Amino acid sequence: MDKIEKLCNSDSKDIPLTALISIIYRSHRVYLNNEIDNLELSAGQIPVLIELLKIENSSQEELSDRLCIDKGSIARSLKKMEDVKIIKREFSEENRRKYNISLTNKGKKVGLKIKEIDSKWEKLICEELSSINKGEFKENLKNLSIKALNLSKNINE
Structure with missing residues (x-):
């Protein structure tokens, strides 16, 4: 029995919420x-890219704080994004030890494409979402998890 079938046959009350969230x-x-394979990014860099779309000039520390991601992870993401010319770093005029990080034109185009891909995902996965009651x-969330597994299963086939 595959993951999707097993999840379909489970009672939602018996599935931990964190398990459903983890699946999604x-x-x-x-x-x-899969969708961004040709964009020279990984899914882990997307929150940084989206945050830079919202707030153009940010420091590494500001990104770390706003995204609740440790500074080392942010630094690795920024290095990879800089290597493929999605971001640029410039010394801050106020503090020469600090960089201002902003998107390049390429980064802005990639960011808009990512937002489009993410909107498509949300639309596909939220089709059945309709109530707030915890049981419902x-x-x-169970239905969303099934959709998510189906989407990833189709990608791997």
């Missing part, structure tokens, strides 16, 4: 990595 999260990353919400 992991399937989202598979979907994104968990049932909806």
